Amino acid sequence: MTNRQVADLLRLIGDMLEIKGEVIYKSLAYRRAADNIEALGRDINELWREGGLRDIPGVGAALENKLDELLGTGRLGYYDKLQEEIPIGVVSLLSIPDVGPKTAKLLWEELGAVSVADVERAAREGKLRELPGLGVRSEQRILEGIASLYRRTTRIPLGAAWPVARELVQALRSRLGIQMVEPVGSLRRMKDTVGDIDLLVAYEEPEQATAAFTALPQVAEVVSHGPTRATVILHNGLQVDLRALHPERYGALLQYFTGSKDHNVALRALAQRKGLSLSEYGFKRGEEEVLCPREEDVYRILGLPWIPPELREDRGELRAAQQGALPELLQLADIRGDLHSHTNWSDAAATLLEMAQAAQGLGYEYLVISDHTQGLGIANGLDVARLRQQRAEIEGLNKRFSGFRLLRGAEVEIRGDGTLDYPDEVLQELDVVIASVHVGLRQDKETITARVVRAMRNPHVDILGHPSGRLLGYREATNVDLDSVLQVAAETGTILEVNAMPNRLDLDDVHIRRAIELGVALCINSDAHSTGGLEVMEYGVATARRGWAEARHIVNTLPVEQLRKLLTRKE
Numbered sequence: 001m002t003n004r005q006v007a008d009l010l011r012l013i014g015d016m017l018e019i020k021g022e023v024i025y026k027s028l029a030y031r032r033a034a035d036n037i038e039a040l041g042r043d044i045n046e047l048w049r050e051g052g053l054r055d056i057p058g059v060g061a062a063l064e065n066k067l068d069e070l071l072g073t074g075r076l077g078y079y080d081k082l083q084e085e086i087p088i089g090v091v092s093l094l095s096i097p098d099v100g101p102k103t104a105k106l107l108w109e110e111l112g113a114v115s116v117a118d119v120e121r122a123a124r125e126g127k128l129r130e131l132p133g134l135g136v137r138s139e140q141r142i143l144e145g146i147a148s149l150y151r152r153t154t155r156i157p158l159g160a161a162w163p164v165a166r167e168l169v170q171a172l173r174s175r176l177g178i179q180m181v182e183p184v185g186s187l188r189r190m191k192d193t194v195g196d197i198d199l200l201v202a203y204e205e206p207e208q209a210t211a212a213f214t215a216l217p218q219v220a221e222v223v224s225h226g227p228t229r230a231t232v233i234l235h236n237g238l239q240v241d242l243r244a245l246h247p248e249r250y251g252a253l254l255q256y257f258t259g260s261k262d263h264n265v266a267l268r269a270l271a272q273r274k275g276l277s278l279s280e281y282g283f284k285r286g287e288e289e290v291l292c293p294r295e296e297d298v299y300r301i302l303g304l305p306w307i308p309p310e311l312r313e314d315r316g317e318l319r320a321a322q323q324g325a326l327p328e329l330l331q332l333a334d335i336r337g338d339l340h341s342h343t344n345w346s347d348a349a350a351t352l353l354e355m356a357q358a359a360q361g362l363g364y365e366y367l368v369i370s371d372h373t374q375g376l377g378i379a380n381g382l383d384v385a386r387l388r389q390q391r392a393e394i395e396g397l398n399k400r401f402s403g404f405r406l407l408r409g410a411e412v413e414i415r416g417d418g419t420l421d422y423p424d425e426v427l428q429e430l431d432v433v434i435a436s437v438h439v440g441l442r443q444d445k446e447t448i449t450a451r452v453v454r455a456m457r458n459p460h461v462d463i464l465g466h467p468s469g470r471l472l473g474y475r476e477a478t479n480v481d482l483d484s485v486l487q488v489a490a491e492t493g494t495i496l497e498v499n500a501m502p503n504r505l506d507l508d509d510v511h512i513r514r515a516i517e518l519g520v521a522l523c524i525n526s527d528a529h530s531t532g533g534l535e536v537m538e539y540g541v542a543t544a545r546r547g548w549a550e551a552r553h554i555v556n557t558l559p560v561e562q563l564r565k566l567l568t569r570k571e
Ligand code: DGT
Pocket: 184, 185, 186, 187, 191, 193, 194, 195, 196, 198, 256, 257, 258, 259, 260, 261, 264, 265
């Protein structure tokens, strides 16, 4: 289980206890522990193996026992018991503004409501006003709350959804020997956030597949279940839609459910111009059916090459396909190294050697160590003396490696006025300088843009880290004018980072594409704060693919000597 999953489960328990009517401090304790686990910055499983769970603020003996059970077995008896008392759907009522635990309990006990939709229906029928303590006004407020909830939509970061989908796909494969099962929808298109997890299965007996799916141990609640489709909520709160069908139509349905809607609309229009009609079941020419067992068939019948899912956003991919001008997209295997990582010299968990070994394990030829600098006190940033000590240790380690090297770098703070946190003579000693903004994020557009541009004009700055500063689902991008940043990057030869952390994915796909058009060099970095953190590279690569990136656009596909030459081009 990931930290996020553990945290979500603890929050869920907090909510359930509140609905149950337990004393409030119990719920608060679970929520506090959840926040601290999410903010841990290292893998809770590692901490657990080291016996260090009690180091997490808010985790005492009782919670330690529960976490021990959860991390060891993947299950929690306490939660299972709570679930028998309170359906997960009742907890989901708390997401309605103005509905607290007492009201949720009331709606459930009096009206049997186990979903937001149930409450909406009851409110429209005027049933809420009848309940004790509620009235016409509260009924109205709850309806308004539901409307605002639908507008707000909480989306899930790709990096949180993908491992869950992979696990489900594997479970279906091993249970039924189902071979044709794939994530579809925005997940297959590798969008930075997804609304839900969509899965598609081809099986001779579709009903068996949907039944097997709803019986998976990951499933907490079955929302709906028919012969060819099912919608469930998992223990971690994620919603999964599954469609199952006979294999002969798999290609057409795979294409349809991958989307996007806009891509599909454009594809159907193209079919119509060719005298065909295209639906999720395949093509029709008049009354004659043309089945598509493979997805390639759909595109082939329209005279097109297969289009990678990441490009299917109706952003010119059909025209490019018609002209034979689709990009040869970057692949994870093209990546030769990682240009941004942290160690226990600043705010991360692993040692230099551990990070180097993990990078070698991924087949990398190089890893840049880029710890935070002195100005970022909360991250234990390095002053110049410690930076030089670290450098000596890196040089010592490099003598022991063959076919791999650590590069000396730093993630240097861009101060409020655009000056950097180390003097130029120190920056010049480093192989790689990443300049990043971590504080003063709320400056107005003009100020923050001038600040970033000033840093980019420093000849020692190689890379601008996480350029927009967004944190998905948590913080909007800063006011920085990315168009100006892209222009200056092109002009100065500054490399822009695609930060692969699942809550960043920054630059995003749209700006990656724009950067490539302007001839700006890009790199994709994990920004790892633990050895496992290196593995998020795949999400950065996926985002770059959505921005039409080829290997030649990404500098960390270069062998180390060519990379080092490139890194001196500004100086
Ligand atoms: P999401 O879940 O908001 O991240 O986005 P999607 O793209 O996964 O959307 P979702 O889950 O509603 O539907 C999955 C796919 O099914 C979608 O990408 C295309 C197809 N689809 C769903 N509804 C429609 C529709 O009304 N028209 C067309 N053409 N395709 C649809």
